[in-house]
Amino acid sequence: MREIFQQDLEQVGDDLVAMARLVREALEGATSALLSPDLELAERVIDGDRAIDRLQEDLEQQCITLLARQQPVATDLRVVVTGLRLSATIERMGDLARHVAEVARGRFPEQAIPEVARPTFEELTSSARAVATDVVDLLEGHDVSLAARVLEDDDRLDALHRDTFRLVLAPSAADHSLTPQEIVDITLLGRYLERFGDHGVAVARRILFLVTGDAVAHTAPAR
Amino acid sequence: MREIFQQDLEQVGDDLVAMARLVREALEGATSALLSPDLELAERVIDGDRAIDRLQEDLEQQCITLLARQQPVATDLRVVVTGLRLSATIERMGDLARHVAEVARGRFPEQAIPEVARPTFEELTSSARAVATDVVDLLEGHDVSLAARVLEDDDRLDALHRDTFRLVLAPSAADHSLTPQEIVDITLLGRYLERFGDHGVAVARRILFLVTGDAVAHTAPAR
Numbered sequence: 103m104r105e106i107f108q109q110d111l112e113q114v115g116d117d118l119v120a121m122a123r124l125v126r127e128a129l130e131g132a133t134s135a136l137l138s139p140d141l142e143l144a145e146r147v148i149d150g151d152r153a154i155d156r157l158q159e160d161l162e163q164q165c166i167t168l169l170a171r172q173q174p175v176a177t178d179l180r181v182v183v184t185g186l187r188l189s190a191t192i193e194r195m196g197d198l199a200r201h202v203a204e205v206a207r208g209r210f211p212e213q214a215i216p217e218v219a220r221p222t223f224e225e226l227t228s229s230a231r232a233v234a235t236d237v238v239d240l241l242e243g244h245d246v247s248l249a250a251r252v253l254e255d256d257d258r259l260d261a262l263h264r265d266t267f268r269l270v271l272a273p274s275a276a277d278h279s280l281t282p283q284e285i286v287d288i289t290l291l292g293r294y295l296e297r298f299g300d301h302g303v304a305v306a307r308r309i310l311f312l313v314t315g316d317a318v319a320h321t322a323p324a325r
Numbered sequence: 326m327r328e329i330f331q332q333d334l335e336q337v338g339d340d341l342v343a344m345a346r347l348v349r350e351a352l353e354g355a356t357s358a359l360l361s362p363d364l365e366l367a368e369r370v371i372d373g374d375r376a377i378d379r380l381q382e383d384l385e386q387q388c389i390t391l392l393a394r395q396q397p398v399a400t401d402l403r404v405v406v407t408g409l410r411l412s413a414t415i416e417r418m419g420d421l422a423r424h425v426a427e428v429a430r431g432r433f434p435e436q437a438i439p440e441v442a443r444p445t446f447e448e449l450t451s452s453a454r455a456v457a458t459d460v461v462d463l464l465e466g467h468d469v470s471l472a473a474r475v476l477e478d479d480d481r482l483d484a485l486h487r488d489t490f491r492l493v494l495a496p497s498a499a500d501h502s503l504t505p506q507e508i509v510d511i512t513l514l515g516r517y518l519e520r521f522g523d524h525g526v527a528v529a530r531r532i533l534f535l536v537t538g539d540a541v542a543h544t545a546p547a548r
Contacts (some may be wrong), residue, residue, distance in 0.1 A: 166406055173396040183389055188407065270505050282493050285508045291512065 113263060114164060114185040117226065119241045120155045126234035128154065128199035133165045133227035136206040136291070137220075139213055147203035161189040176264035183229050183314050191308075192237070198298045202258035207289055214287045216280060219269050223291070226262045229255050230295045233302035246313050250307040259299035279303045330395045337387060337408040342464045344380045344415045349457040351377065351422035353520065356450035359514070360443075362436055370426035377419035384412040407535050414524050414531075415460070419546040421521045428510055437510045439503060442492050446514070449485045453476050453518045456525035461530060469536050475529040480523035489515035 128147050135144035165186045168174065174182055205214050232255040240248045265271045270285050280288075351370050358367035388409045391397065397405055428437050438446045455478040462470045493508050503511070 108326065167403065169392060169406070170398045170402050173398075175393045175396075177534055179389065179393050183409070186406070187413070190410070190413065198460070266511065270509060279544045280505070283504070285505055286490065286493060286512050289509050290516065 107168075107174070107178070108264070109180065110164070110168050110172065111181055113243070114161065114168070114182065115159060117161050117164070117188060118185060118188055118192065119238065121154060121161070121189065121196075122234075122238045122241050123153050124157070125192055125196045125199060126231075126238050128196055129202070129234045130231055132199045132202035132206065133263050135203055137223065137227065139210050141207060141210040142202040144207040144210065146311045147198055148207065151196050151200040154193055158193035162186060165189075167321045180312055184308050187308055188241075188305055191304050192249065195234070195237075195298055197303045198294045198301070201294045202291060205291055209283075209287070214284075214291070216284050216288075218280070219266070219284075219288055221260055222265050222269060226259065226292065226295050227260045229262060230298050232284070233259065233299050237302050237305050240309055246310055249306040249310045252302050256299040256303045261295055264295040330397070330401070332390075333387070333391050333395065334404055336406065337384065337391070338464070339382075340380060340384045340387070341408060341411055341415065342461065344377060344384070344412065344419075345457075345461045345464050347373070347377050347380070348415055348418045348422060349461050351419055352425070352457045353423035353454055355402065355422045355429065356454065358426055359437060359449065360446065362429050363431050364430060365435040366431065367426040367430040375417050376422040377416055381412045381416040385409060403534050403535055405428070406533050410531055411464075411528055418457070418521055418524045419458075421517045421524070422460075424517045425514060432506075432510070437507075438501055439467065439507050439511075441503070442489070442507075442511055444491060445485055445488050449482065449489070449515065451520050452482045452485060453521050456482065456522050460525050460528050463532055469533055472529040472533045475525050479522040479526045482519055486515045486519040488532055 128150055131143050131150075134140060135147060165182050168177075168182050172178075208214075233252060236248055236252040236255060238244070240252065246324040264289050270280065270288055351373055354366050354370040354373075357363060358370060390487050391405050392402075395401075431437075456475060457473040459471055459478060462468070463475065489511050493503065493511055
């Protein structure tokens with residue numbers, strides 16, 4: 103019985119890794135589609151989000167079945183509950199990648215990102231990709247030291263997100279003559295990528311809590 | 326033993342209602358603070374979000390303790406897992422109310438919403454308040470017919486959210502001479518309120534699933 107349970111638990115872990123890989127792929131595709139721009143790639147990301155949603159539903163059902171049949175306690179219970187939570191967070195990261203792809207699709211064949219904002223968005227997308235990779239690595243290895251890397255990558259994302267506001271609101275903004283559409287897109291894309299990082303931090307905190315039981319790391323607000 | 330369990334389950338339900346009431350209060354405060362504008366009220370909402378976060382952490386711990394001690398199955402298990410999920414969603418609604426209050430605080434003593442966007446935002450905030458009230462009512466009574474009301478209120482929110490884009494992007498937008506700051510604020514506030522509605526729909530779907538076992542209602546994507 104316990105052996106079957108361990109197999110089930112491993113399955114939950116494997117499925118979380120599979121979800122996180124799909125999300126990394128989606129985020130990489132979405133940000134490439136945005137900066138190229140590439141309509142076909144954007145559409146592939148948008149369609150692909152359904153697979154992430156389905157994995158999440160399966161995982162949730164798996165966790166509930168596990169709870170009902172195996173009635174885990176202590177660490178095992180914490181693993182299952184964390185699995186439930188992480189699946190929701192990772193699914194949400196997939197949605198945010200899809201939102202980025204939707205902006206790319208909506209502006210195609212134009213560039214959504216005007217030239218003046220391009221350097222900031224190249225860094226923003228690269229930091230978001232780093233977070234997506236951190237999350238996969240963290241789920242694959244549960245190496246707690248990786249959690250620090252997520253926090254660093256998210257800090258960079260937050261700083262770059264503030265830069266997007268400076269770009270749009272600077273007194274010299276009139277010089278760039280950004281259109282209202284460009285201001286809206288920069289605002290929303292900045293927000294999506296910043297939220298992507300926040301969710302990465304939430305994943306890191308939950309895994310840290312699982313491994314170390316450190317509730318401070320877990321409950322510190324991700325603002 | 327079972328009797329204690331029923332009491333625990335009721336406690337989870339009561340705490341969810343308490344959280345939802347705090348969120349309704351926060352959203353009402355935040356939207357009033359935005360439209361007045363009212364700095365003191367905005368700050369009260371921002372500070373008050375910590376109480377919602379704490380309730381969520383308590384509720385999560387309660388649910389985990391319940392799972393460990395009582396090892397519920399069938400409907401009881403579904404109630405506890407739904408409690409876990411709902412607490413996260415409602416906490417997020419509190420964050421969004423706080424974000425609205427933060428915009429109000431950031432612009433004070435100016436109005437964040439320019440005159441031309443005021444009618445749209447009066448309707449948007451009133452629809453978001455309706456969702457907040459629906460969620461409280463739904464959690465208090467588990468009256469499934471209320472779920473339909475949440476969907477309606479959310480549809481209205483979505484339509485009004487699209488109106489905010491029209492406002493900002495219309496060819497006549499130049500006539501309003503919206504500043505970049507106003508465009509950013511309208512974009513983000515529209516997004517916060519639209520997301521608030523989405524989360525309300527997620528709550529409704531989970532409760533519908535709990536009461537009717539209707540997985541279609543539950544899994545239909547909230548896009």
